[in-house]
Amino acid sequence: MVTQYGFFFNSAACSGCKACQVACKDRNDLEPGVIWRRVYEVTGGGWEKKGDVWVPSVIAYNISMACNHCEKPVCGLACPVKAISKREDGIVFVDTGTCIGCRYCEWACPYTALRFDVRTNTVSKCNFCYDAIDAGGAPACVTSCPQRALDFGDLAELRKTYGDVRQIVPLPDPAQTEPALIIKPHRDAAKAAERGAEVANWEEV
Amino acid sequence: MLKEWPLVAFTILGQTAVGMSLFFFLPIVLSAELNWNVRSREGTLLVLGLILGSLVIAAALSFFHLRHPFRARRVLLNLRTSWLSREIFFELAFMGLVGLAFVFVWTERAGDVLFKVDLAAAIIAGVLFLVSMSKLYMLETLSPWNSAYTGMSFFLTTMTLGALAAACVGRIFVGPRDPNRFGYLSSFWLVAVFFIMANALFAVLLTPHHGLDRFQRRPSLRPPAAASRLLYLGRLALLAGGFVLILLSEFVGGPEWIAGRIPVLCVPFALILSSEVAGRFLFYSFVPRSGD
Numbered sequence: 001m002v003t004q005y006g007f008f009f010n011s012a013a014c015s016g017c018k019a020c021q022v023a024c025k026d027r028n029d030l031e032p033g034v035i036w037r038r039v040y041e042v043t044g045g046g047w048e049k050k051g052d053v054w055v056p057s058v059i060a061y062n063i064s065m066a067c068n069h070c071e072k073p074v075c076g077l078a079c080p081v082k083a084i085s086k087r088e089d090g091i092v093f094v095d096t097g098t099c100i101g102c103r104y105c106e107w108a109c110p111y112t113a114l115r116f117d118v119r120t121n122t123v124s125k126c127n128f129c130y131d132a133i134d135a136g137g138a139p140a141c142v143t144s145c146p147q148r149a150l151d152f153g154d155l156a157e158l159r160k161t162y163g164d165v166r167q168i169v170p171l172p173d174p175a176q177t178e179p180a181l182i183i184k185p186h187r188d189a190a191k192a193a194e195r196g197a198e199v200a201n202w203e204e205v
Numbered sequence: 206m207l208k209e210w211p212l213v214a215f216t217i218l219g220q221t222a223v224g225m226s227l228f229f230f231l232p233i234v235l236s237a238e239l240n241w242n243v244r245s246r247e248g249t250l251l252v253l254g255l256i257l258g259s260l261v262i263a264a265a266l267s268f269f270h271l272r273h274p275f276r277a278r279r280v281l282l283n284l285r286t287s288w289l290s291r292e293i294f295f296e297l298a299f300m301g302l303v304g305l306a307f308v309f310v311w312t313e314r315a316g317d318v319l320f321k322v323d324l325a326a327a328i329i330a331g332v333l334f335l336v337s338m339s340k341l342y343m344l345e346t347l348s349p350w351n352s353a354y355t356g357m358s359f360f361l362t363t364m365t366l367g368a369l370a371a372a373c374v375g376r377i378f379v380g381p382r383d384p385n386r387f388g389y390l391s392s393f394w395l396v397a398v399f400f401i402m403a404n405a406l407f408a409v410l411l412t413p414h415h416g417l418d419r420f421q422r423r424p425s426l427r428p429p430a431a432a433s434r435l436l437y438l439g440r441l442a443l444l445a446g447g448f449v450l451i452l453l454s455e456f457v458g459g460p461e462w463i464a465g466r467i468p469v470l471c472v473p474f475a476l477i478l479s480s481e482v483a484g485r486f487l488f489y490s491f492v493p494r495s496g497d
Binding site for chain 2: 040065074077078079080081082098099100101102103104106107108109110111112115116121122169170171172176177192193197198199202205
């Protein structure tokens with residue numbers, strides 16, 4: 001039995017098409033402005049002088065990010081009414097019938113996974129398409145990706161297959177929440193910090 | 206940023222209440238020969254009523270922050286891990302103990318020892334309320350707030366507004382410079398002046414994005430802060446205005462147009478309170494909500 005579901009994201013393969021974002025919104029019937037899975041465009045660099053020649057040092061890559069169903073979910077630890085709980089399979093779940101709408105979890109989550117939904121006046125977030133998982137299927141984002149940049153499964157198995165990288169710029173220190181996330185970094189990610197990389201599409205995420 | 210007004214009101218009123226209780230209760234708790242009957246029943250009731258009123262209004266306004274206020278009865282469920290639950294618990298405890306002190310004085314049935322024990326417990330609950338209010342924002346995952354700035358700014362608000370409110374109450378209601386009628390409260394303007402200076406120095410040095418110690422934004426999935434320069438400068442101007450008016454009111458007696466109409470310390474109190482409100486709105490702008 002799976003004790004902790006997790007996502008794998010291949011940043012090297014992601015083209016930033018946002019099919020995952022749209023599939024998630026479609027499947028969960030999300031209001032405009034409520035985005036459970038988001039695609040961040042990370043850019044940095046500029047020009048650098050090598051000898052007498054100026055060469056471009058631009059870096060650019062995408063990160064598809066939703067709730068990482070953390071092993072240490074700070075959103076749940078912060079929630080005063082215990083509206084956020086973890087299922088036996090590790091999926092972190094918001095009970096919108098209990099949520100008081102204080103939005104404290106929105107601040108607590110460093111992945112900004114919690115989003116306020118004006119329809120229910122509560123927070124909401126990726127639920128790992130648990131109904132599809134329970135029926136033996138896969139999350140909508142994973143099945144929709146044309147590049148096969150997303151995968152899901154038992155976190156222990158994902159680690160065996162893909163390694164254990166959990167942080168690239170601008171993601172937070174994974175020790176804070178122990179995210180159930182494995183990343184294959186884009187080749188530019190190694191130089192992102194020194195070249196001042198930042199998210200370039202704040203209006204979209 | 207302006208959407209956070211219930212939190213601004215809650216934290217400012219709560220901190221003022223804690224500050225007032227420190228300046229009002231501590232001398233009573235530490236005094237060896239307390240006899241509150243001899244001092245001033247009306248004055249004590251008034252101060253306790255003000256603190257209680259601030260806490261009740263703070264709690265009432267905080268409901269505007271909740272989208273489902275009727276579910277708030279469950280808010281103490283997560284005392285084990287949630288600083289928000291703890292903050293509310295300590296606010297209720299603080300409120301209850303101040304309320305009990307009010308009843309003691311009102312009914313005149315409690316002995317001095319019981320009254321002192323209750324006030325000491327109220328001070329402890331108030332301090333824990335303040336600590337949990339700071340810890341609430343100083344989460345490891347909330348890097349813009351996880352710094353000494355949060356705790357220090359909350360502490361300075363508490364001390365500045367507490368001392369100034371105590372001085373105002375002393376000056377207005379309890380009788381100026383009458384040691385038998387809480388006259389010592391009116392001398393707290395001097396303490397307030399010290400904390401106003403500390404507040405201004407702290408704001409100039411450490412305010413993220415605006416202070417001399419330049420804030421370095423780390424790569425993050427949170428949107429960049431929209432920290433208003435106008436709010437920052439307005440806050441400093443109001444602090445300076447309040448500071449000058451306190452000195453004027455103490456050494457010159459206050460401007461003529463004020464004298465005789467309203468007690469002079471009330472005007473600087475209003476300025477300093479406005480400065481703290483501006484500073485608190487600025488504080489909440491450091492962490493914008495995604496999607497807003």
